[in-house]
Amino acid sequence: MTERELFKETFSQLHASPATLSEVMNMAKHENITPIRPVKRSAKRVVALVAVAALLVTGAFAAGNAVYKMHSEPVGEYGLNLMVGFEDAEASVEPGATPILEVTPGWLPEGMTLNAGETMKYSYAETPFQGGFSMCFWVLDTGSNTFRETVLNLESRESITINGHEAEYVTLQSALEEDGVRYGQRLYIVYPEYNQVLCIYIGEDMDKDTAVKFAENLVFEETGEYYSEDIIDYHTEEYAENHVAAVPADSDGKFEATASEMAGLHQIGESFEAREYVDGKWVPLTLKVTDVTVSDDDSGLSGEMWENSDLASRLNEDGTAPTNIIRFVKIGDGVNSLDSVVAAKEEATKIVLATFEVTNTTDETLEHIHYYASYLTLEETADGYAIWAPAPEEDVEYDYVSMSKVSGDHRMLYESVVDDYGNGGNYIPSLAPGETVCVQVGFLVSESQLDKLYLNLDGEGVGMAFSDSGLELGYIDIRQ
Amino acid sequence: MFTDEHFTYLADKYMDTIFRLAFSYMKSQADADDITQNVLVKLYRTNRNFQSEAHLKNWLIRVTINECKQAFRSPWRRTEDIQEYANTLALPTEDQRDLFCLVMNLPPKYRVVLYLYYYEDHTSDEIAKMLDIPAATVRTRLARGREKLKKLLMEAYVL
Numbered sequence: 001m002t003e004r005e006l007f008k009e010t011f012s013q014l015h016a017s018p019a020t021l022s023e024v025m026n027m028a029k030h031e032n033i034t035p036i037r038p039v040k041r042s043a044k045r046v047v048a049l050v051a052v053a054a055l056l057v058t059g060a061f062a063a064g065n066a067v068y069k070m071h072s073e074p075v076g077e078y079g080l081n082l083m084v085g086f087e088d089a090e091a092s093v094e095p096g097a098t099p100i101l102e103v104t105p106g107w108l109p110e111g112m113t114l115n116a117g118e119t120m121k122y123s124y125a126e127t128p129f130q131g132g133f134s135m136c137f138w139v140l141d142t143g144s145n146t147f148r149e150t151v152l153n154l155e156s157r158e159s160i161t162i163n164g165h166e167a168e169y170v171t172l173q174s175a176l177e178e179d180g181v182r183y184g185q186r187l188y189i190v191y192p193e194y195n196q197v198l199c200i201y202i203g204e205d206m207d208k209d210t211a212v213k214f215a216e217n218l219v220f221e222e223t224g225e226y227y228s229e230d231i232i233d234y235h236t237e238e239y240a241e242n243h244v245a246a247v248p249a250d251s252d253g254k255f256e257a258t259a260s261e262m263a264g265l266h267q268i269g270e271s272f273e274a275r276e277y278v279d280g281k282w283v284p285l286t287l288k289v290t291d292v293t294v295s296d297d298d299s300g301l302s303g304e305m306w307e308n309s310d311l312a313s314r315l316n317e318d319g320t321a322p323t324n325i326i327r328f329v330k331i332g333d334g335v336n337s338l339d340s341v342v343a344a345k346e347e348a349t350k351i352v353l354a355t356f357e358v359t360n361t362t363d364e365t366l367e368h369i370h371y372y373a374s375y376l377t378l379e380e381t382a383d384g385y386a387i388w389a390p391a392p393e394e395d396v397e398y399d400y401v402s403m404s405k406v407s408g409d410h411r412m413l414y415e416s417v418v419d420d421y422g423n424g425g426n427y428i429p430s431l432a433p434g435e436t437v438c439v440q441v442g443f444l445v446s447e448s449q450l451d452k453l454y455l456n457l458d459g460e461g462v463g464m465a466f467s468d469s470g471l472e473l474g475y476i477d478i479r480q
Numbered sequence: 481m482f483t484d485e486h487f488t489y490l491a492d493k494y495m496d497t498i499f500r501l502a503f504s505y506m507k508s509q510a511d512a513d514d515i516t517q518n519v520l521v522k523l524y525r526t527n528r529n530f531q532s533e534a535h536l537k538n539w540l541i542r543v544t545i546n547e548c549k550q551a552f553r554s555p556w557r558r559t560e561d562i563q564e565y566a567n568t569l570a571l572p573t574e575d576q577r578d579l580f581c582l583v584m585n586l587p588p589k590y591r592v593v594l595y596l597y598y599y600e601d602h603t604s605d606e607i608a609k610m611l612d613i614p615a616a617t618v619r620t621r622l623a624r625g626r627e628k629l630k631k632l633l634m635e636a637y638v639l
Contacts, residue, residue, distance in 0.1 A: 003598065003626075004598050006575065006576065006579060007579070007594075007595075007598035007599055008598070008599055009572075009576060010571060010576040010579050010580050011500055011504075011580070011595065011599045013569040013570050013571055013576075014496070014500045014503055014569065015496050015499065016495045016496055016498070016499035016512070016513060016516045017509075017513045020495055020499075020513060020516055020517060020520070021488070021491055021495065021520075023517055024491060024517050024520040024521055024524065025488075116526060119546065119550070134612060136549075152614065152616070153614075183612075201612070254601075331615075331616055331619065333616070334614070334616055339616070372532040372533075400605075411532070426532070459532070459533065460532065460533050460534055461532035461533070461534040461535070462534060464603075465601075
């Protein structure tokens, strides 16, 4: 049994309580959710809070009789150890005297909002969950009373103050162009009055001045709860003991499938049975891929769905398919080495449009039928198929491949049928018994992928590895 | 918002995923149940658009991790005797009982990454996005987690 199989067999025995669903429905139907944990505040902690408040009045950055100090030291070529601790090594903070805070922004850049379902994370509406600001607290009230973090991939650093609090602004370097907006800057601010360090991760869509203004206007509110003695390890990295970490030897997913696992493979023009979850139940449907076209530009594509698609936005201004830069990357440890591009090549991209029919084979009208398409790139092996990935022309060691234009997860970037049903709109509005609808989906693929394309219509969207549902439904051979 | 039917289907499908991740973090059935409930209520009430179930699952995992982080800081955390809890699970072999106990006795930063990697089949890049940490850190934690685990398991001749 492999490690992964053992893990799966073991953890599959863990199950939520049977009453969970009914309790959730009860909770969800009520305006206010019952707090799960009681909020208590002991007299001792109230006294501790008053003591800290009194110190604040004096303006001293101190806890008890000790004074916090932030200092830093370089480690390796690209690392920086940031430390916050007491000047007096014997000093300590009473465990349990550190308040749990709620922090809200007193000022936000225009168009920025709190991420849905998250706390302390803000991003622009156009780039939700990417960039902007993400905050966390590190607590200084247990153990050695020091905060230490090794900042990796350091590009620059600057000691500043935020409303009189010691702070360190750092920028990080990256050799790579990445999808989305990365967090290339950080701001560490020491709040001695709360025994905490606030770390703000700053997206590259933000500049330093905006980040400082955001930090200066943060509003802190005590929740009335306190951290217990047993809190998270705030020594966030342990690079001192071992700088270079090996990448796990085994793969990140199922990258090979036997011929028997791939027995359900379909061809263009072949009808096959599928099922979709529609309005609370599984229903049988028939799918058939009828046509696959490859083009160099957007001729013949128009309409609102196309113009608003991710695929259209990835094309050159004149509507032609862009050049894809394939980079082969060696991962650095961030202390003595950075991630580096050890080889790269350019390839033309192509627009691939796949058309498939969905037929309602039941005797009732179906509504809001979900669909989702992705593609796999496969090569045949002696006993089946394997996930194919481009290789460098040079003989170099690398850890992963990055592509500049092609979707990293091989997902569909355009779909022709939409239903205003929420959740992305990739639904078929309605299908009468026996009725068939044609759906067109689009991908941007690199030229070398064309003769290795297999379509996945299982609705789960896994495109970089084999999946159980994809193998069960059967992939569709759309090689060009 | 989802229809009740659609929500029930999704809740039923992902309830154990949320619970397992929450348990990996919290090491407590009661806390993991609370977190599962909170996450599902958030799912019920969300107006987010999900392009696919893979997208939805990633969102659920991210919300679960956030809930765990919040709960982990609470002074009112409950703890479980893992050995005792393992005995209540239908683990068929001694090896699996050992593995479960050893994983749960690793520091949370290792066991959560190991769980997402081995059980949920996420790549290190995907885990990095979910946990909001660099991919290199995920690989470090995976490597160290495996190293620690292997060292412990070697003694029991499991791996």
